[in-house]
Amino acid sequence: MSTGDRDPTVYLDHAATTPMRAEAVAAMLPFLAGSFGNPSGSHRIARTARRALDDARETLAVLLGAHPGDVVFTSGGTEADNLAVFGIATGSGTALCSAVEHPAVLQACLAVGGSVVRVDRRGVVDLDMLVDQLDEKVRIVSVMLVNNETGVRQPLETVVALVRDRAPRALVHTDAVQAFSWLDVAAMTAGADLVSVSAHKFGGPKGVGVLVARDRATPLRPMLRGGPQERERRAGTQNVAGVVAMAAAAEANVRDREEASRRVLKLSTRLVEGILGAVPQVHEAVAPGLRIDAICNLGIEGVEGEELLMVLDELGVCASAGSACASGAIEPSHVLLAMGRSTEEAKHHVRLSLGHGTTQADIDSAVPAFAEAVERLRS
Ligand SMILES: Cc1ncc(COP(=O)(O)O)c(C=O)c1O
Numbered sequence: 001m002s003t004g005d006r007d008p009t010v011y012l013d014h015a016a017t018t019p020m021r022a023e024a025v026a027a028m029l030p031f032l033a034g035s036f037g038n039p040s041g042s043h044r045i046a047r048t049a050r051r052a053l054d055d056a057r058e059t060l061a062v063l064l065g066a067h068p069g070d071v072v073f074t075s076g077g078t079e080a081d082n083l084a085v086f087g088i089a090t091g092s093g094t095a096l097c098s099a100v101e102h103p104a105v106l107q108a109c110l111a112v113g114g115s116v117v118r119v120d121r122r123g124v125v126d127l128d129m130l131v132d133q134l135d136e137k138v139r140i141v142s143v144m145l146v147n148n149e150t151g152v153r154q155p156l157e158t159v160v161a162l163v164r165d166r167a168p169r170a171l172v173h174t175d176a177v178q179a180f181s182w183l184d185v186a187a188m189t190a191g192a193d194l195v196s197v198s199a200h201k202f203g204g205p206k207g208v209g210v211l212v213a214r215d216r217a218t219p220l221r222p223m224l225r226g227g228p229q230e231r232e233r234r235a236g237t238q239n240v241a242g243v244v245a246m247a248a249a250a251e252a253n254v255r256d257r258e259e260a261s262r263r264v265l266k267l268s269t270r271l272v273e274g275i276l277g278a279v280p281q282v283h284e285a286v287a288p289g290l291r292i293d294a295i296c297n298l299g300i301e302g303v304e305g306e307e308l309l310m311v312l313d314e315l316g317v318c319a320s321a322g323s324a325c326a327s328g329a330i331e332p333s334h335v336l337l338a339m340g341r342s343t344e345e346a347k348h349h350v351r352l353s354l355g356h357g358t359t360q361a362d363i364d365s366a367v368p369a370f371a372e373a374v375e376r377l378r379s
Contacts (some may be wrong), residue, residue: 010362010369012251012271012319014201014355015295016177020249021356027242027248028205031241038237040229049240055253056247063250064195065186066212071187072220072233073210073243075349076278077198078104079209079223081142083234084173084194087106087213087220088140094132096105096170098125098154099338104141104316105175106334117143121340123152127162135167141172147177149288149335149351151295152182160191171217177201177209181253181356182261194216199242204249205358208242253311253356260356265293267363268354272296274367285336294354303377307351311373312350315364319352 011019037049054068061068074080081104089095095114097105100123107115118126123142134141143159146152160172173194176185181202189195193216198209213220213233226235269288275298277280284299302310305321309360312319321333332346352366 007139008316008365010124010366011315012317012352012354012358012362012366013352014358015151015351016320017200017206018181018355019357020202020205020245021252023252024199024204024249028241028245031244032138035240037240038235039143039240040227046047047169051240052244053240056243058272060210060250061248063186063251063254064197064210066214069163069231070212070214071118071210072207072213072230073237073238074208074234076209077102077175077196078201079234080196080198080209081105081175081219082108082172083211083223084196084213084217085114085140085142086192086223087233088171088217089114090139090172092270093137095142096130096137096138096140098144098145099149100125100152100335101142102148102175103143103179107142110140114121114140121336123147123150123286123335123339124290125154125159127158129157130159131162133165134163134170136167138167138170140194141167141170143172144175144177145185145297146176146292147335148178148295149333150297150339151178151291151293151353153179153292154288156188157191169348174266178292178295181252182257182264182294184257193218198215199246199249202249204246204252205242208239208246210246213354243297256356259294264356266360267358268293270297271352271354271363271366272298272358274363275370278367282374285339296352296354297349298352299345299349300374303349303374304347306347308373309378310348312369315373317369317373319350321350335370 035048039050040339057068089112089355092113095109097109099116118129169194174192175196179196194214196280200206224235234339333341336346341346
């Protein structure tokens, strides 16, 4: 996707955030101006907002394979992940998550005294170690559907089966934030008790998301206390405009998903093959069969990822390292470290992520730009 006719920018950072879909912008606008009511009120303006919220809840419930009452609106993926962990874990030893979770799960899990389950060199959760760590005490196990840095898919169905067998009191949470654009999340998460999604990763606005909390996840202890909104699971006036836009984005996304996935498979193959063909000593962090097509993580020998990203930016290509740098210091990716890469190796990776608007022209500009950037940094 170029950001404008005369702007040659190539955006390959869709895993960080996506441009809003036209349907989502159109759905949102009336609720920013005329229909501004508080959905908890009882008069006509409030009722209009309430109806829109209820309709969006129903739409999202269907698309997520849930009941409307299971849908808890949140301020995004981070809050949904935090709510799942803090809302269920009851103290030390009661939470488990994989070592490659997004910090929104990992840090929450560590904060409640939970434990981390190792992944193998491919980035897939080590099921033997999971089995070893499952016991009567565990209340929540969180394993993501798709990793945000590598695109690696986790065997969620097997995780659910193991948890039901070995830790009957535990619930399963899955962070489906990176999955919703590309996979049938409703079908794939049917066995999970708690599921997180975030609107800005699939063409909706930032600052709004959903935690699906099915019956088994009752009671979910709220993190935010106050009014009785969201059936007392999340206090605070709902972001009506954001929720309505999220539902519109989700509908458009599911409608286009198959076609977009086919296109992105071709484009990501062209991108990776193009780069590997043009630039020596570049490798993929994970094999294509293990990951979603939209996220490509490349290791480049002799070139630091952060430097490469700066030169790519100069050349008009927006990409990222896949993990945020905290407090100005560039931390090596905890995901790559968990996959057995050394600190030094982990510094040499960048993530290129495609979206539904990515075009062949984008890819055909990105490949030579990548080759030029690497050559500049190596010479
Ligand atoms: C896998 C995953 N989980 C959670 C989040 C957090 O979502 P949000 O930005 O909506 O807080 C992200 C965003 O990068 C993510 O990629």
